[in-house]
Amino acid sequence: MLKGSFPIKEFEGLRTPFYYYDMALLRSTLDTIKDIFRDNPNYRMHYAVKANNNPRILRTIASYGFGADCVSGGEIRAAVDAGFKPSHIVFAGVGKSDEEINLGLDLGIARFNVESAAELLVIDELAGKKGIVAPISLRVNPDIGAHTHANITTGLAENKFGINYEQLPGVLKLTLGLNNVKFLGIHYHIGSQILEMDDFAALCNRANFVTEKIVRAGVDPGDINVGGGLGIDYHHPNHLDIADFKSYFDTFRRFLQTRPGQLVHFELGRSLVAPCGSLISRVLYVKEGTSRKFAIIDGSMTELIRPALYKAYHRVENISSDEPEEIYDVVGPVCESSDVFAKGVSLDKCHRGDFIAIRSAGAYGESMASGYNCHPLPGSFFNE
Ligand code: LLP
Numbered sequence: 001m002l003k004g005s006f007p008i009k010e011f012e013g014l015r016t017p018f019y020y021y022d023m024a025l026l027r028s029t030l031d032t033i034k035d036i037f038r039d040n041p042n043y044r045m046h047y048a049v050k051a052n053n054n055p056r057i058l059r060t061i062a063s064y065g066f067g068a069d070c071v072s073g074g075e076i077r078a079a080v081d082a083g084f085k086p087s088h089i090v091f092a093g094v095g096k097s098d099e100e101i102n103l104g105l106d107l108g109i110a111r112f113n114v115e116s117a118a119e120l121l122v123i124d125e126l127a128g129k130k131g132i133v134a135p136i137s138l139r140v141n142p143d144i145g146a147h148t149h150a151n152i153t154t155g156l157a158e159n160k161f162g163i164n165y166e167q168l169p170g171v172l173k174l175t176l177g178l179n180n181v182k183f184l185g186i187h188y189h190i191g192s193q194i195l196e197m198d199d200f201a202a203l204c205n206r207a208n209f210v211t212e213k214i215v216r217a218g219v220d221p222g223d224i225n226v227g228g229g230l231g232i233d234y235h236h237p238n239h240l241d242i243a244d245f246k247s248y249f250d251t252f253r254r255f256l257q258t259r260p261g262q263l264v265h266f267e268l269g270r271s272l273v274a275p276c277g278s279l280i281s282r283v284l285y286v287k288e289g290t291s292r293k294f295a296i297i298d299g300s301m302t303e304l305i306r307p308a309l310y311k312a313y314h315r316v317e318n319i320s321s322d323e324p325e326e327i328y329d330v331v332g333p334v335c336e337s338s339d340v341f342a343k344g345v346s347l348d349k350c351h352r353g354d355f356i357a358i359r360s361a362g363a364y365g366e367s368m369a370s371g372y373n374c375h376p377l378p379g380s381f382f383n384e
Pocket of ligand 1: 306
C-alpha cells in the first residue's frame with residue numbers, strides 16, 4: 001500500500017496518540033499562495049485560526065506576513081502571541097461577548113465582521129465608551145448552497161450566520177447612521193471543504209451584485225472578504241498534498257469584479273493546514289470478531305472527532321508493517337459506538353504496537369480535541 005513517509009524511529013518512546021506535522025509541506029503550501037499573491041497585489045490572506053491553533057503552526061503562518069481570522073477572544077490572543085499583528089486580525093462570529101469586543105477594540109484589530117444589527121449596536125456602544133471608532137464589515141449571508149456536508153455549509157438562508165441578504169440595505173443604513181463604527185466592507189463565507197469551483201463562482205456573482213447595489217446607493221463598498229472553504233483531497237494524501245489553489249484563485253480572478261484599489265480578503269483554514277498533519281496512534285489490540293477484525297488503536301474521537309461528528313473520511317495507514325493487507329475496522333477506545341475511524345479498510349497486517357497514521361488531520365483535528373473520558377490532550381511532533 002502506498003503510504004506517506006514518516007520518521008518512525010523518532011516516534012519510538014513518544015507518548016501516543018500525537019499529532020505529526022510535516023513543516024516542509026506547510027511551508028511549500030504557504031509558498032504556493034505567496035507566489036500567486038505576487039501577481040494579485042490586492043489579495044490578502046487571513047488564516048482561519050480555528051483550523052489549527054497550535055502555536056508553532058500559527059508562528060509559521062504569521063511569519064509569511066499573513067493575517068488571522070479569529071472567532072473568539074481566545075483565538076485573538078493566540079494569534080497575537082504567535083506574532084500576528086492586531087492590524088492584520090479580523091474577528092468573526094455570531095456571538096461575540098462584550099469582553100471579546102472590548103479586547104478587539106483595545107488591541108486595535110483590523111475588522112469586526114458583524115453578523116447582526118443587534119451586535120452592531122453593541123459594538124457601537126462599547127466603542128463609544130472608549131471614544132474610538134470600530135472598523136466593521138457586514139457579514140452577508142449570500143444564500144448559496146455549497147456542495148459539502150450539511151453540518152459545515154454556512155451560506156444558506158436558514159443558517160444562523162450573517163445578515164440576511166434582503167436585510168442588508170436596512171442594516172447598512174443603520175451602520176452609516178452610527179457614530180462609533182465605520183463601514184469598511186462586506187464579508188461572506190459559504191461553507192467548508194468545497195471542491196466545486198462553481199460554488200465560488202456563484203459567490204462571486206452574488207458579491208458583484210451586492211457591491212453594485214451599495215455603489216448605486218452612493219456608498220463606498222470598501223473591501224470584499226470572501227471567507228474560506230477551499231477543500232482538499234482526503235482520499236489521495238500521497239499524490240495531492242497541496243490544495244488546488246490555482247483553480248481557486250483563478251475563479252476569483254475571473255468572476256469577482258473589483259474596483260481599483262479594492263482589496264479582496266480570503267480566510268482559508270483547512271486548505272493551508274490539513275495536508276501537513278497526521279494523527280499518529282499505536283495499535284493496542286487486534287480483536288477477531290465473528291465477521292470482522294478490529295484494529296483497536298489508542299487514538300480516538302477525543303483527538304480527532306471529524307469521523308465521529310461528520311462521518312468524515314481520513315485515509316488510515318499502518319506505517320510500521322509491510323505484510324500483506326487485511327481488512328479492518330479501525331476503532332478507538334472511547335465508550336461511544338461512533339468512535340470509529342474507518343470500517344472495512346485495507347491495512348498492512350496489524351500487530352500490537354504498530355504505528356497507525358490517520359492522514360490529512362492538520363485541520364480541525366488538534367483544535368477540536370477534547371478531554372472526554374479524561375483523555376489528556378494530544379501532544380505534537382514537528383518534522384522540520
Ligand atoms: N471563515 C469563516 C467565517 C468560517 O466560518 C470558516 C470556517 C472559515 C473562514 C475557514 O474555512 P475553511 O477554509 O477551513 O474551510 N470543523 C469542520 C469545519 C468547520 C468550518 C467552520 N468555519 C470540519 O472539521 O470539517
